Amino acid sequence: MRYKLGLFLLLIASFYTSADWLDVNMPVGVTDISKEVFELHMAIFFVTVAIGVIVFGFMFYSMWRYRRSNNKxxxxxxxxxKLEILWTVIPTLILVAMAVPASVTLKKIYDHEAEEGGMDIQVVGWQWKWQYKYLDEQVGNKPLSFFANLTTPPDQYEYNRVEKGENYLLEVDEEVVVPVNTPIRFLITSNDVIHSWYMSDFAVKQDAIPGFINVAKTTINEPGIYRGNCTELCGERHAYMPIVVRAVTKEEYDEWVLEKREAMEQLNFLTEKEWTADELYAQGEEIYKTRCAACHQVNGAGITGFYPALAGSDVVMNDKTGQIEILMEGIRGSQMQSFAEQLNEVDMAAVITFTRLAWNNDKQGDGTIVVPNDIVDYKKGDL
Amino acid sequence: MSAVIENHDHEHHGPQKGILRWLFTTNHKDIGTLYLWFSFIMFLTGGAMAMGIRAELFEPGLQLMDPIRYNQLVTMHGLIMIFGAVMPAFVGLANWLIPMQIGAPDMALPRMNNLSFWLLPSAFIILLSTAFMEGGLPGFGWTFYAPLSTNYPNIAYFVFAIHVMGISSIMGSINVIVTIMNMRAPGMTLMQMPLFVWSWLITAYLLIAVMPVLAGAVTMLLMDAYFGTSFFDAAGGGDPVLFQHVFWFFGHPEVYIMILPAFGITSHIISTFSRKPLFGQSSMVYAMVSIAVLSFVVWAHHMFTVGMPLAAELFFMWATMIIAIPTGVKVFNWVATIFKGSITYETPMLFAIAFVVLFTIGGLSGLMLAITPADFQYHDTYFVVAHFHYVLVPGAIFSIMAAVYYWLPKWTGNMYDEKMGKLHFWLSFVGVNVTFFPQHFVGLAGMPRRYADYALQFAEWNAVSSVGAFLFGLSQLLFLYIVIKTVFAGKKATAQVWDGAEGLEWTVDSPAPYHTFETPPKVNG
Amino acid sequence: MAKNNFSSKIFLYLVSAVIFMFFFSFMLVPLYNVFCEVTGLNGKIYGPSSFFIKDREKEKDSREIRIKFLSQVNESAPVKFFPSSNEVKVWTNKVSKTSYIAENTTDKQLTLTIIPSVSPGLAAENVKKIQCFCFEEQVLMPYERQEWPVRFYVSSEVGDNVNDIYLSYTLFETDRVLTDNMNHGK
Structure with missing residues (x-):
């Protein structure tokens, strides 16, 4: 009996001491500025607690001492x-005492931003993903660039069919890899509506505004993987565009850039390769899940009134060129974006092929597939 | 004016019978009743939406609705609670109380009064009708930031509804100001006015200053959407940030519009149940005036992360912090009123005390939010949600409930059931804190607001918060029951009702006759 | 009745206050733009300037500043748009030249608006443009590629702590003339 009770208490104790229950404060973060912001936060927090204790303490004492049964x-x-002047002056002094360190910290953030040098990453908010352009790493005449899409599958968040993973809603297909101890300027803007780029561990939150550039500068002190979110309501999938930054040593970073470059060169080779329908279908299915399923749904049925169905769609079944055009150019005035920048030729061909073969579309329509060279031809204006 | 005279002719006839009484009434008490019931219905509607939101957030993952519906609920919850519940409730209280507190027979413009009420349900019918259209309800948050809102297909209905609500509020405010300025009982100077009247006078001026700005903002939005202008569209040389500046130029004074009348109510109740005159009546007035004036120069503290130069961030941080001084004065005055009183704790007093404590907690977290570098972390997280719910729910809404319990015997002639009232208080008090206190935690830990779904680390406290929300929401049905019961039955109330109460409204019978102060009372200077 | 007259006076006064505030909200737009121009609040650049060095600008020594060029294509406009060089070092008060390249990737005629933005915002008024494609709408024929020159200089009045300036152009599609009759439906 005692043994069981002990086990039970242990269970309760472990329940209450599990990290999530204690996850009640701002992270200290991994930059000098985030540490300073954390200290500022704790300082003002204790000041407000002290004010609360004094005011409420006196109030509760009066409420108890001067209840009617005790004071007729x-x-x-x-x-x-005199009293009224006193309680105007004292709060003013407290406020000044709070405003001074706050102003100093704020100035430090702005000074750090103005400091010369560092690497530049342009961050573009899209409905509902982030694009990163490494301005200092040119590939051809364009900066090294990629999109970061949520990888948590709908089975976890929408249908709740499988257990949620450790980084539920905080995982993406392409992490932003950056070197530590290097000042990084994030130049933040938006492709459509206002987003906000929020990395708690760096104490950075900067709105992404279409047509304008906002700057946030950060120098990460410790290697690691840091996760953040979009914090400005940007439409339906606002909660599904996380940020994942992987801070690594300078050497690892250079290696990563090299790999990225090689992968881009590899692409030409892949485009030339002979692709079978099965290969394209398999690759397309993966892309469909992360890029398309959010709106058009896993079963291709769309959402009536918001997102058109792809299953049984005339364009998807019978109009190959039309479908490529929609993916390349998007549909103006709708949520359908252009994927010309987001998908390379192989991925674009694969995902189109997938939609043309899946959900019985191949049986009802012409069943033709699209190969990477079709996309190349389209871009040349030959298709 | 003529309506007042007309009423005079029909003095002994009393109200019309049936539905027509309510449709065509020009009586300030009837209109006050209409406003209060309307706001209560809206409060339950918005509350049901909040419970929908909390049910979805009970655990990670989408269980009850897709994110589109979720955003619609969040948006409508905000709009309904602000424009449908809190503001009309205060207008209802103003209608009932201002003429009785200043010794006037009615509001100065009774027909406009009727119109300004009936516009309100029309506006909400227009707004809610979008639920049955393609494109659905608005889902861009109550702040409707451009360009997200300009893409919304039913924007015209939304804009029209906001216009009608705005016209309704403006007419109500004009009425309040004209009444207070012209119809005070002979001998009552401005400084002698009861604090509720003072708080409403200031609120009405704020409304007149900022509701037209809101109307302007939505008009520009409409023009961007339909007439090819580009006020807020970067592609045409506009600036989406400009929208936020215009919106918060309205929005920040709006925040005080929702709290100033609460200050007035609390002052009355605390003084009554402490059986002691209010401490620092005139400093209370000056504090409210300075809060109102300051509210026009702090708007950009809602926008610290849009990328402003250092000088602007510093200015708005300092200006915002200054507001803590007059607000502090008010809290200290309330505490000083309690000090050395002879205090009893009836339901209105419980709500008023809870107001002071919980509003102050919300004020202190507001002070933290004013600190710009820290706000880079707090902004648009649940910390902000916790902050403004602390000032609005146990702030504005508790004060409205306190007012209802306090003046209900005067309105109905019956005492409410004290035991039930106290039960309602304690359920609400526990519910509110269980709901909103944990939101500070998840906010600091980094959970953004307006999220339909969230990371696993926030799961525990969100579950707690949802349980609290259901407790709070369901206990409001008890409030409904208590009010209805009091309307029809209960111990008869005396004219004085509360032994410590002071003011002209307590000199008339309970229930207050249909027409009061036909001959103005004399007030000693 | 004397009371009534007073009442209508205050009534009219309040109604005119409402009307004034409504128009005031529209006045906020030009006020905001003036305010931005003075303080560089949003990094906007207003219109062309001519090359003219004021005396007080001459007093300050010319110094080197790094300018980085950014490009952004918004709302999926089907255009390739990028700077011909990513970064230049310029001397203050000296005119520099660069260009952007734009390429229509469709078989349709596109009309484009390009919006400039400067970061840090406070430096915006010191980046003076003599020639820029952002002053007017640009038209690209199907598959056309154009090079758009920019001539500008940075005034020496730019803040001492400004060493890096980011000049960003965001391209929006304002009109599209279809040369085919394909209709994608919804």
């Missing part, structure tokens, strides 16, 4: 000028 005759005083 109320006093009659209405004002006291």
């Amino acid at each position: 005759k109320p006093a009659k005083f209405k004002e006291n000028h």
